[in-house]
Amino acid sequence: MSGSSSRSKKILHPRGPEADAEYSLAIKERSPKACIACRTRKVKCDKQSPCGNCAKTRLECIFPSPIRTCYRPKRTHWTELMGFHQIVEDLTKALDAERSHSLSGSRTGRSSLDESSRRESSQDVITPESEAWASESDRVRYFETRVGRLLRSEGRSRYLSTSFWDTANEDLTVQQADDVLIKSDTEMADAQDPPRSFDGTSKFPLGSSKVDLQYFHPSPEQIDVHWDTYVGHFDPLVKVLHLPTMEQLVTAVKLRQSLSPPNEALMFAVYWVSLISMPEHVVQRVLHHEKATLMTNYRWAVEQALLNAELDNTQDLATLQAFVLYLASIRRLDETKRAGNLAGMALRIAQSQGLHHDGTRFMLPPFETEQRRRLWWQLCYLDQRASEDYGAESSAWDLAFDTEPPSNVNDEDLIPGSTRPVESKRVWTDSSFCLVRLEFARMNRMIRTGLATDRKDLPVFLSKRHSFTLAEKEQLISRCHHDIHTRYFTNYDPSDPLQYLARSITDMLIAKSRFMLRNPLRPSSIVRSPSPVNSPSSHRPSQPATTQLPPDAKDRQFSLAISILELSTQLESDPRLNEWRWLIYSYFQYLPLAFILTELCVRLPGTPDVDRAWHTVAASVDNWTDDIRSSQNGIILQRLLARAQATRARWQ
Structure with missing residues (x-):
């Protein structure tokens, strides 16, 4: 053993003058490798010291060692394996004993368990339906064994599930979690100097080396502009932040105080989304x-x-709050596939922090519970919108979660450190606009999965799924419409632009939900390119394929689609809503407009419905932005419009 060890040392670290000379010559003869910075950025390195790229960006130029080191895992000793085997065997016996006790109701504990385990096993099984908890510790133990545990420290959290591996390695897992939770947020010693310029590219979210961003913050005056814009234009729509708490952070940034990486990410997310909502x-x-x-x-x-x-x-x-703000913004940039993929990543991060379980399960304070509810449901909403954009089912609704919806309260009603429960109001609040959107998310979850979201018993996700009939789905939509009006619009003020916008969007989405119940378009109906007008087959109308609906049902769908497009066009043209124009265009009604255009290809002109449809289509086309025209759906709509116009010209 010692001989082989000494031989390996001679190979890796030669000694003596001759060996040193041979070693240096071997290094020089090897083809030099690219520096670490160029390899990370995947750019060509000139292999000088320092290289041109690092000199230009003021990065430290470090070359990897020319000697390839072979890392071999240490052999696990047989005694360690036997010890682990004994631990697993003891745990298995303990779990079997607890399971048999739960089934038989026996109060007798096993002698292999310690004294505390014997006391626990000798008690009756505690359930939420019991008349009273024996103690607060019993309540905590019940939820820990069925929901899991949440480790918390200074704003950080890590969720430990009830899976076998989290249970078997509990001591190790808790220790690892503590190591992560107590890690300093301000640990930026390895951060690189900020680049003087960049090409706009990013490896996000795969990662790269850290960069000091202190020079990228705007001036204090511009920070005020960004913050005021965020509060007025964006916060009511994506309610994930507590404004009084955030104002303290904004003040710290204006004073150029150092920020933790999560808080700095939150501030740059505020700059970014406020910029998107500003007109040019x-x-x-x-x-x-x-x-x-x-x-x-x-x-x-x-x-x-x-x-x-x-x-x-x-x-x-x-950090997750900043990521959610980022996700809410990139969908506006017609990056629907990217938004959908990143939303799935965000859901997994949220699960790792236990957001899929309500904060009351972990006995969290009301303020923290409310913040977690806001964040989780906003993620579910974003995932649903992203999945609708590229025709997939929302993965959020397939997840097992029991997180309650956020409360309808103002930010001033949420006090950090308070133990008083939060009570929802039945009037318009700071959270109402966001909650109106979440009501549609809850309704769509029930329609698509047959799973209720308002059950109070634990766990919600184990309730029996139900396949709704068409009539039951219509009742769900009507109930959703009624609930929104009674919960948020009892003190409706039409002079308030935000309330007017929320109510108009509600009416438009209710109409669209009814339209989608009998969606008459098949995917192939709007993808196929139209034939040229002067082609041999252009003498007869070319109709995109639609599902076979009775004539009266198709007429109702046609009229409903026109009403949806009229509401959308009205919002796009209203001067009171200029501040939220960016939001209104995110609700552009592609499918109703596509159905109208397919029907205009086959309906005779001159009838009241057709004339009304052409008037609405013309008004909608006038409001199209360059982003809509250049999008994939916009190109398809332009093809359908050309086909409908050609059909109209032949009939006249």
Whole structure:
């Protein structure tokens, strides 16, 4: 053993003058490798010291060792294996004993268990339906054995499930979690200097080296502009932050105080989403730059900030909040597939922090429970919207969760550290607009999965699924419409633009939900390219394929689609809603418009419904933005419009 060890040392570390000379010559003769920075960025390295790329970006140029080291795992001693085997065997016996006790109701404990385990096993089985808990510890133990545990420390959390491996390795898992939770947020010693320039590209979310972003924060005056825009334009729609708490963070940034990576990611997310909601002329007037340039810069910065906060391994709620704001914004940029993929990643991160279980299960304070509810349900909503964009089912509804919906309260009603439960209001609040959108998410979950979301017993996800009939789905839609009006619009003020926008979107989405119950379009009906107007087959109308509906049912669908498009066009043209124009275009009604155009290819002109349809289509086309025209769905709509116009011209 010692001989082989000494031989290996001679190979790796030669000694003596001759050996040193041979070793140096071997290194020189080897083809030099690219530096670590160039290999990470996947760019060509000139292999100088320092290389040109590192010199340009002021990065430390480090070359890897020319000697390839072979790492071999240490052999596990037989005694260690036997010890682990004995631990597993003891745990298995203990679990079998507890299971048999639960089935028989016996009060007798096993002698192999310790004294506390014997006392627990000698008690009756505790259930939520019991008249009273024996003690608070009994209640905690019940939920820990059925829901899991939540480890918390200074804003960080890690969820431990009830799976075998989390249970068998509980001591080790808790220790590892503690190591992660107590890790300092301000640990940026290995951060690189900020690059003087960048090309707008990013490896997000795969990761790269850390970058110091302190020079990328805007001036205090511009921070005020971003914050005011966020509070007025974005926060009511994506309610995941507590504004009074965030204002303290904004003040710290303006004073140039150091920020933890999660809080810095949150601030750059605020800059980014506020910029998206600003019109071009406002950006040039108050920020003194082109909007496109700032969007490139801030997008790179927010993605890099999320990487600095170790998004893929985060235990911090602030990092996930920043990620949710980022996800809510990129869908607006017609990156639906990317948004859907990242939403799935966000859901897994949320699960690792236990957000899929309500905070009351872990005895969390009301403030923290409410923050977690807001974040989880916003994630479910974003995942559903992203899945609808590219025709897939939402993965969020397949997850087992019992998180209650957020409460309809103002931010001032949520007090950090308070133990008083939060009570929902039945009037318009800071959270109402966001909750209206979540009501549709809950309704769609029930329709698609047959799973109720308002059960109070534990666990919700074990309730029996039900396949709804068409009539039952219509009743669900009507009930959703009624609930929204009674919960949020009892004090409706039409002079408030935000309330008017929320109520109009509600009416539009209710109509669209009814339209989608009998969706008359097949996927192939709007994808096929139309024949040229002057082709040999153009003398007869070319109709996209639709599902076979009775004539009266198709007429009702046609009229309903026109009503949906009229509501959408009305919102796009209302000058009171200029501040939320970016949001309104995210509700562009592609499917109803596609159905109208397919029907205009076969319906005779001159009838009241057809004339009304053409008037509405013309108004909608006038409001199309360049983003809509250049999108994949927009190109399809333009083809259908050309086909419908050609058909109309032949009939006239």
